Amino acid sequence: MTGPRVATAADVRLELRAADLCAALSDPVIESATFLNEISSRHPTAISLAAGRPYDGFFDPGQITGLVDEYVRHLRDEGLDDAAVTRHLFQYGRTAGHIHELVARTVANDTGLVVDPASVVVVTGAQEGMFITARALCAGPDDVLLVPTPCYIGMLGAASLLDITVVGVPEGPGGLRPADVAATAARVRAAGRTPRALYVVPNFANPSGHTMSAPDRAALLAVAREQRLILVEDDPYGFLAAPEDRLPALKALDTTGHVVHIGTFAKTCFPGARVGYVIADQTVRTGDGRRTLLADQLGLIRSMITVNTSAIAQAVIGGMLVRSGCRLDTVNRDRIRFYRDNMRHLLDRLTAEFPPDRRADHGVSWHAPAGGFFVVLDLPFPADEELLARSAADYQVLWTPMSYFYAGGGGSHQLRLACSALPPEQITEGVRRLARLVRDRNATAGPDHVAASAAANQTAAAAAADRGGTP
Known part of the structure; x- marks a missing residue:
């Protein structure tokens, strides 16, 4: 009867170092898509205002x-x-x-x-x-x-x-x-x-x-x-x-x-x-x-x-x-109408949740595109991965941090909303959940901090535009 087999060098599996692989694999730009996919898979019932993909209702496998x-x-x-x-x-x-x-x-x-x-x-x-x-x-x-x-x-x-x-x-x-x-x-x-x-x-x-x-x-x-x-x-x-x-x-x-x-x-x-x-x-x-x-x-x-x-x-x-x-x-007339209606609906729901006369109190603003899939929301607090994880878990709504789209840093107080993949009623509910997150986050920070942060963001954006730089 023989004893237990002794492990040898031949049994040790090779382990690679990330430092020896392509440096781009650790680029935050590339890693960001993986993080968003992981959040989505962990919270499959969350409403996704992050996905800029076409609407499933237009497709038929047959x-x-x-x-x-x-x-x-x-x-x-x-x-x-x-x-x-x-x-x-x-x-x-x-x-x-x-x-x-x-x-x-x-x-x-x-x-x-x-x-x-x-x-x-x-x-x-x-x-x-x-x-x-x-x-x-x-x-x-x-x-x-x-x-x-x-x-x-x-x-x-x-x-x-x-x-x-x-x-x-x-x-x-x-x-x-x-x-x-x-x-x-x-x-x-x-x-x-x-x-x-x-x-x-x-x-x-x-x-x-x-x-x-x-x-x-x-x-x-x-x-x-x-x-x-x-x-x-x-x-x-x-x-x-x-x-x-x-x-x-x-x-x-x-x-x-x-x-x-x-x-x-x-x-x-x-x-x-x-x-x-x-x-x-x-x-x-x-x-x-x-x-x-x-x-x-x-x-x-x-x-x-x-x-x-x-x-x-x-x-x-x-x-x-x-x-x-x-x-x-x-053949795309119905799709064009659907996506244009969705964009109008998203902008309307943002206005309903953040009326013009109260928008400054929330420290929120956005540009209103004439069409397309995306709207960028400016916030008085960081819209980072930590907040996205909380948004998915506690508020059941997903969005995309704008920092993902800045190669040299920037966009820290912005998020991107996508309206293409959802029916109107889900856009309504998704914006309602997002608005609750914004109000709760502002309540924690206090009105003075909200006002100061919003003013600082506007000043930085204006200065960057004047000098051709990034806030």
């Missing part, structure tokens, strides 16, 4: 098979035989995607933006589009990506993973200001670095909700030409504007090749397909003197990452485009 069939009929109408259709659906396929022609037709019909299908790269969600575009444009250690402050967390996370230096351009009361972009680019250049690109969401920006005016769009294009900047235009929410209020995309105004346009079918079709696109029609001269498109270069990058976008996912989206006659504006 549609998916029919959409694939619609796309297969389209392929056969285009002259493909059964063997070619099979390869089209089951094999890897074209790296830049195989619904690029349908995408180009849809963009032209819905936005008036006429592009060569060869300049369209179909990507695995707009997030991959941001990643490969940033990787292509920012090649050296001195290259800088300018971003609005606050900025969509996905772009900040992509830049962090790519080790690209990000410099913020603070938004003013009406959003990103072209003069501030020019001044920031000039400062970066004076410091011996190269401002390569500016990431911008011109319509109902995430998280601020701001929409860039027509004069500012023209001025920003002029700044791009003067400062030799590429504008990386991300436009997931432009379709939400009423047709009579819709402003042209920056890419539609671009006559000199200074705009790369990123689009997505996450909001107009559904996010689970993970299908987006990049329009990159800039000419690139290669080392051997050949000329190609930036789209081709982006295709080379993604061939080493995702190889190509799921053929089945493209077939589903392609079927939706074919069925709609490549006019998503028409």
